[in-house]
Each structure stands twice: as structure tokens, then as C-alpha cells.
Amino acid sequence: MARTKTPPPPPAHQMRQTTLFDALPRARPQQPQARRAHEPDALDQKLDLALSAVFGHQGFRPGQRATCRAAAQGRDCVVILPTGGGKSLCYQLPAVITRGVTIVVSPLLSLIEDQVSTLISLERCGGVPAAHLTSSTKETTSRAILRELHSAAEGRVDYPTLKLLYVTPERLALSENFRDVLEKLHRANLLARIVVDEAHCVSEWGHDFRPDYRKLGQLRSFLPGVPFMALTATATQACESDLRKSLKIKPTAHAHRTSADRPNLRFGVRDFSDCSPVNAAASFFLSHTSRVDGVWAPPDATPPKPSPRQERHTRRVALMASGPRTHPHTGTPSPLPPHAADAYNAQEDVRDAVVDFVRRRAGQCGIVYCMTQADAEACADHLTDKLKDVGTTAHHYHAGMTQLQRRVVQAAWQQGKLDVVCATIAYGMGIDKADVRYVVHASLAKSLEGYYQEAGRAGRDGRASECLMLYRDQDVGKVQKLLRGFGRKKRRGPKLQRDLDRLDDMARYCGMKDGCRRRQLVGHFGKDPGPSSGGGPCCDLCDARNPALRPPAPPPKPPAVRKRGPPVPQPRVRKAPEVVDLLGDSDDEVLASKRARA
Numbered sequence: 084m085a086r087t088k089t090p091p092p093p094p095a096h097q098m099r100q101t102t103l104f105d106a107l108p109r110a111r112p113q114q115p116q117a118r119r120a121h122e123p124d125a126l127d128q129k130l131d132l133a134l135s136a137v138f139g140h141q142g143f144r145p146g147q148r149a150t151c152r153a154a155a156q157g158r159d160c161v162v163i164l165p166t167g168g169g170k171s172l173c174y175q176l177p178a179v180i181t182r183g184v185t186i187v188v189s190p191l192l193s194l195i196e197d198q199v200s201t202l203i204s205l206e207r208c209g210g211v212p213a214a215h216l217t218s219s220t221k222e223t224t225s226r227a228i229l230r231e232l233h234s235a236a237e238g239r240v241d242y243p244t245l246k247l248l249y250v251t252p253e254r255l256a257l258s259e260n261f262r263d264v265l266e267k268l269h270r271a272n273l274l275a276r277i278v279v280d281e282a283h284c285v286s287e288w289g290h291d292f293r294p295d296y297r298k299l300g301q302l303r304s305f306l307p308g309v310p311f312m313a314l315t316a317t318a319t320q321a322c323e324s325d326l327r328k329s330l331k332i333k334p335t336a337h338a339h340r341t342s343a344d345r346p347n348l349r350f351g352v353r354d355f356s357d358c359s360p361v362n363a364a365a366s367f368f369l370s371h372t373s374r375v376d377g378v379w380a381p382p383d384a385t386p387p388k389p390s391p392r393q394e395r396h397t398r399r400v401a402l403m404a405s406g407p408r409t410h411p412h413t414g415t416p417s418p419l420p421p422h423a424a425d426a427y428n429a430q431e432d433v434r435d436a437v438v439d440f441v442r443r444r445a446g447q448c449g450i451v452y453c454m455t456q457a458d459a460e461a462c463a464d465h466l467t468d469k470l471k472d473v474g475t476t477a478h479h480y481h482a483g484m485t486q487l488q489r490r491v492v493q494a495a496w497q498q499g500k501l502d503v504v505c506a507t508i509a510y511g512m513g514i515d516k517a518d519v520r521y522v523v524h525a526s527l528a529k530s531l532e533g534y535y536q537e538a539g540r541a542g543r544d545g546r547a548s549e550c551l552m553l554y555r556d557q558d559v560g561k562v563q564k565l566l567r568g569f570g571r572k573k574r575r576g577p578k579l580q581r582d583l584d585r586l587d588d589m590a591r592y593c594g595m596k597d598g599c600r601r602r603q604l605v606g607h608f609g610k611d612p613g614p615s616s617g618g619g620p621c622c623d624l625c626d627a628r629n630p631a632l633r634p635p636a637p638p639p640k641p642p643a644v645r646k647r648g649p650p651v652p653q654p655r656v657r658k659a660p661e662v663v664d665l666l667g668d669s670d671d672e673v674l675a676s677k678r679a680r681a
């Protein structure tokens with residue numbers, strides 16, 4: 084009987100793994116949930132397999148599959164997905180299934196560290212090999228990374244173990260050695276892709292322009308043919324076309340832009356500048372609470388709250404009665420001039436509103452954004468102090484803390500040991516916590532783009548969440564001053580004008596008395612999303628117009644029973660003019676009081 088010969092095993096160097104994907108168990112790919120426009124091919128199967136085996140997801144989110152396919156085929160990509168839409172997967176998955184290293188340029192250290200630690204701790208596949216080269220990378224680690232890349236590029240090892248290497252744009256711009264290694268990797272066909280995350284930083288039309296991002300386009304000249312991928316959540320049309328030009332994105336690039344709409348977010352503004360009618364809607368926003376199942380409903384029995392103006396007046400009268408004012412934290416007497424006392428009161432009002440808002444959401448997780456580091460600390464102290472009874476914990480987070488302090492606070496918050504983080508915008512990018520139920524801005528954001536990105540940290544799990552802005556019109560002046568700069572750093576020219584225009588847009592959003600805040604926000608980034616489908620959360624202005632959500636009108640008073648008889652003479656009461664002023668009585672009463680004094 085003729086025996087069939089088994090072929091000899093290939094030489095060891097041919098048995099190498101070329102990608103991490105090859106090391107994965109050959110499980111059957113999961114059936115895709117949605118019907119696809121094309122027949123699933125080998126690439127689709129590879130994507131499905133890596134999606135479940137490496138990342139543990141059951142299906143792709145809108146836009147992810149097409150982007151992963153285009154990236155794996157070596158095309159340029161531009162991806163504009165809302166915050167929490169799953170942009171990272173669009174470059175991490177292709178990085179895992181293609182040969183070579185993917186370089187990810189990202190603007191923020193905390194974002195980079197977050198991403199790397201998530202990737203290396205993906206347990207299903209024993210972790211995706213990822214690292215970063217930033218100012219926080221230890222010298223020995225940096226040297227080891229560069230050594231490995233050089234070895235692979237020079238053919239001393241078959242391929243680099245690293246699949247994803249995160250760098251800051253500054254690092255890329257500064258390090259000759261790093262540029263050199265990129266060139267060598269490219270020549271050895273081991274440079275898979277350059278990813279530009281938070282790509283709006285490339286454009287001067289973006290709200291967070293970084294000059295070093297602008298230089299990224301130069302990489303095209305010494306890395307010809309290397310595909311680029313640009314991703315952002317907040318790019319207006321102008322910003323998108325500028326970043327395409329700057330990064331020299333090819334016309335054949337795959338583009339995916341979804342509406343910036345986040346239907347699970349409810350937007351509101353509470354105006355502390357005056358007692359505008361918007362405040363009625365805003366108080367209503369504050370007094371409503373979300374149930375865990377995401378249905379919006381008024382709280383069961385809340386005692387009627389005095390309006391902010393009434394509260395302010397009560398406090399001023401009490402202040403006048405209590406003699407010279409003392410600082411609440413230091414205890415030192417501070418005879419404030421009248422305008423400063425006003426500002427101080429407004430600040431107190433804002434903090435009280437934050438306390439009130441957080442108290443109604445005790446046990447939920449949130450972020451409070453503050454303008455300065457001192458504000459963030461004071462706000463966290465205030466919340467901790469006032470919310471002891473409901474067990475809410477709060478801590479500040481800002482750039483003035485050491486890296487270790489920041490890590491401890493972030494870890495406690497991520498693990499649910501801390502309810503609220505009071506932060507400056509340093510805490511904005513890179514927070515991947517699914518169950519943030521609210522984001523409160525205790526001060527004005529500089530632009531709608533920045534605001535939407537920060538507010539977008541809420542509700543990444545898709546469940547109903549709230550975004551509240553506490554607004555005082557004097558904040559506009561403060562932010563304008565910051566934007567104009569001081570002394571030698573004074574700014575001029577068209578860039579300053581663009582920033583001031585963005586601030587105007589932000590102030591206009593806060594001052595809206597009509598219309599829909601969600602439509603205003605989403606329309607700013609592209610197409611108007613149209614009116615809310617109803618039933619879900621929308622904004623304070625829409626809710627105020629919705630008869631189903633209007634608080635029940637108080638029952639009519641029974642008519643007073645008049646007794647007939649001669650009129651009883653009333654004693655005349657004289658009011659001191661300052662008291663009349665403080666209580667905000669009507670002009671008629673002031674006039675009457677003046678007449679009485681005359």
C-alpha cells in the first residue's frame with residue numbers, strides 16, 4: 084500500500100508569528116448581528132474574531148467595521164464619532180491584525196497612560212503589547228523601546244513585539260532619534276499606520292489648537308505611503324477640512340462622520356446673572372431627578388424652594404445684620420466693596436446650587452468642572468462638608484497636584500470609591516468611565532466644542548445622564564481676559580478673534596431663552612438633528628414647554644370671606660430705604676416710602 088508522506092516541518096524562522104492575531108486561538112467567528120451590505124469575506128471574519136477574542140465585544144458599533152476594514156486595507160481614514168462612540172477600537176483593532184507597529188499621537192498624558200494600561204490588561208489574549216514614549220516614560224523603558232524598534236528595523240529580530248506605541252506630538256517633533264527609527268521601520272515595511280487622536284488639535288479652527296500637531300503633516304514627506312488615521316469627536320466642517328489639508332489626507336480616504344448627537348444626554352443651564360425667565364426652567368431642571376432606569380420624573384415630594392434671588396436677598400439681609408463679613412475658610416474679616424461682595428455671593432450661590440444638584444443625585448457618579456485650581460479645591464471641600472449626611476464623597480483634581488496624587492484620585496473615582504471629582508479641564512480628555520451620571524460646569528467653558536467634549540464624559544454607557552452649566556454673565560469677561568492674555572503674553576490677531584467668537588457662541592448658548600439646547604449644540608457640529616423624538620431627555624427649555632413635565636399648578640385659593648362693617652384704619656409702616664432696596668420691593672412701594680419720609 085502506498086504511504087502518503089507527511090511534508091517536513093518548515094524551518095523555525097518561517098514558523099514565526101507575524102501578528103498578534105496569529106497567536107489567537109482559532110475560534111469560530113461570531114455571527115454578525117446586523118445584516119451587512121456585502122458578503123462577509125476573510126477580512127470580516129478576521130475582524131469579528133479579533134473583536135470578540137481580544138476586546139471581548141459582541142458586535143461593532145456604527146462606523147467601526149467600515150473604518151477597521153479601510154484601515155486594514157491600508158487606506159487613510161478620517162473618523163468623526165461622538166465622545167464615547169468607540170473611536171479607539173477603530174485603530175486598535177487594525178493594529179492588532181496587521182503587521183508592524185502603529186504609532187498613536189495623542190495630546191494628553193493621562194489619556195495615553197489610560198489607553199496603554201487598558202490595552203496591556205486585556206486578559207483574553209494575555210494583553211495587547213502597547214507602550215508609550217512620553218515625558219513620564221522612564222529613561223530605561225524609553226531606551227528598551229527604541230532598542231527593540233531599531234533591532235526590528237535593522238532585521239536583527241523578525242518583527243517588533245510592540246503593536247501600539249503612543250507618543251505626544253511634542254515628543255515626535257523633538258526627538259531626532261525617534262524620527263530616525265520611524266524611517267527605518269518604514270523602509271523595513273514594519274510601520275503599520277500613524278494615528279492622530281483628538282485630531283481637532285491640528286486645526287486652528289479647532290478649539291484646542293496645538294502648534295506641534297500642525298507639524299504632523301511633515302511626516303508625510305519622509306514616511307511616504309504610510310497610511311494616516313485622524314479621529315476626533317468635535318470637529319466643525321471648517322475644522323475637518325483644515326485638518327484634512329494639514330495632514331495631507333488623501334482624497335480616496337475612508338471618511339466616517341456621525342451626528343454629534345448624544346440622545347441620552349439632557350442639557351440645562353442655570354443663569355445666576357439675573358432672575359431671567361430661563362431660571363424658572365433651570366430651577367425646574369434642578370428639581371427633577373433621573374431614576375435609575377433612565378425615566379425622567381419629578382421627585383416624589385420636594386418642598387418648594389425659594390428662588391435664587393430670594394435666597395440671595397435673605398443672605399444679604401442676614402449679612403447686614405451680622406456686622407463685618409469674614410472669609411468662610413480663613414475666618415479673616417474682609418470688608419468687601421459692594422461689587423466684590425456681589426461676586427462673592429454669586430460664587431456662593433453657584434456652590435450651593437452644585438451642592439443641591441449633587442445631593443439630589445447622592446450615590447451617583449459625577450464631574451464638576453471649575454475655572455481655577457482654587458475653585459476646584461473649594462468646591463470639593465464644600466461638597467464634602469455639606470453632603471456628609473448623604474455619604475457623598477468629593478475630591479479635587481487639577482494640574483497643581485503631583486502625578487501620584489492625581490493617579491490616586493483618578494483610580495478611586497474609576498473604582499467607584501469616590502463619587503464626585505471637582506476638576507479643572509485637565510480632567511477632560513481620556514476619561515473612560517461608563518457610568519458618569521452628570522457633568523456640572525460651575526464656570527463658563529471657552530467654546531461649545533470644549534463644552535460638548537467635557538459634557539460628553541457623562542452617560543458613555545448610553546443611559547440617561549445630565550449636563551448642567553451654571554452661568555454668570557461676569558464669567559464672560561473673566562474668560563475674555565484669559566483669552567486676551569497678560570503683559571508680554573498678550574494675544575492679538577485673527578486667532579484671538581476666533582477664540583473670542585467661540586466664547587460668544589458659548590455665551591449665546593447659555594443665554595438661550597427659547598429653542599432647544601441639544602439642537603443648538605449638535606447643529607454647531609454639522610446637521611441639525613431635528614426635534615427630539617420625545618420621551619427621552621432633551622433640555623431644560625424643551626422640558627419647560629412640555630405640558631406633561633410641567634409641575635402641577637397650585638390649587639386656587641378659596642375666595643376670602645369679607646365681613647361687612649366700617650373700614651378699620653391701618654397703622655402706617657415706615658421702611659428704611661436700604662431695606663426697601665434689599666428686599667427688591669416694587670417701585671410703587673419705594674415711592675410710597677419716599678413720600679412718607681418727605
Ligand SMILES: Nc1ncnc2c1ncn2[C@@H]1O[C@H](COP(=O)(O)OP(=O)(O)OP(=O)(O)O)[C@@H](O)[C@H]1O
Nearest residue numbers: 140142143144165166167168169170171172316515
Ligand atoms: N463595539 C463595541 N462594543 C462594546 N463596547 C465598545 C465597543 N467599542 C468601544 N466600546 C467601549 O466604549 C467605550 C468608549 O470607547 P472609546 O474610549 O474608544 O470612545 P471614544 O470615542 O474614544 O471617546 P472619547 O472621545 O471620549 O475619547 C469603551 O469603554 C470601549 O470599551
